Amino acid sequence: MNHGGTHLLVFLAGIPLLGFLFLLPLQIQWRQLSVPWLGVVHYLACVSPQLGSVLYHLFMNHHGGATVYRKLLTLDMCGICLVNTLGALPIIYCTLLCYPATRSLALLVYSALSSYVIFCAVSAHSNISRFCSFTWQAAFRFYFFYLRWAGLGSGHPSSLRCYLLMDGLALLGGIINISRLPERLRPGKFDYWCNSHQIMHVLVVISILYLHWGVTSDLTWISSHSCPLE
């Protein structure tokens, strides 16, 4: 792990954390929410990866040895796992809004799958295997994107685009982080600015913004949508 530019990373994760903590709840129309727990889940999803990253980079400066590093990395991973898990629940809920039984089953299966993924991600020994453990959740989400695209699933018409951008940006961030570009091409030049890890952090924040825009549209859409009677 490159320790250069670590203070900058605290800010790269810290400023969005403050934004998400205090501004995001103001953007959710709580009084109009027909399913309030979706709003709460969404809020926790957006805040958790930034919180994990801030703690991770803040304490990275205190060189506490391998065990402390391992614990911190676990904390950082838990944040990413939480946004992957909690972030998708409103998407799944909204896609199957008019099929309550299937909806509950899908939410349950995704939660169970996520527990397995969290276990894999936390116990992974390399960046690549850690990254790959998230593919199962991604595949599940893409199936729901497909349902929406094919008109079989429901939701706000503009949300699907947001979710595709969200996963595209997160994937790009993960690939850049693993490939160690651009610092691999010119070693030493990017120790403080624009290294792969910083680029990843910026992409993750933009990705969460797209998640937020998609979910807020979906949540308002739920309040105005009535399912056809059998």
Ligand SMILES: [Zn+2]
């Ligand atoms: Zn980081």
